[in-house]
Amino acid sequence: MLSAWQVEYERIASALTEGNQGKARVCARRAVGAWMMEKFPQYAEIQGNDAMKIIRALSTDVQQPQDVQLAAERLAGGLRAELQGGVVSDNPRADVDTIIAGFVSVR
DSSP states (O other): OOOHHHHHHHHHHHHHHTTOHHHHHHHHHHHHHHHHHHHOHHHHHHTTTOHHHHHHHHHHOTTSOHHHHHHHHHHHOOHHHHHTTOOOOSOHHHHHHHHHHHHHHTO
16 A cells, blocks of 8 residues: 555646646655655655645755755746746656655755
């Protein structure tokens, strides 16, 4: 049985297959949030167990490697950021991988 974060992680691929980049980013955010709640509940609880708040916190957490901060910043960007020329994730799955690998490496 897959955990909540693994289910969301798998949904990223489905969304990309459908050509739905926005949905893929949402699934990626949920995957990161669920992973943090499962693996690092203390960190997640500080953010109210809210995936988007966790992503935003990671993007500004100077204790995280820069690549984690940048991946989180890309995932935080949505349609509004995309339309305004802001930063958004072109590869949500890779950004999830970067966050997980980077977060684990500093613990």
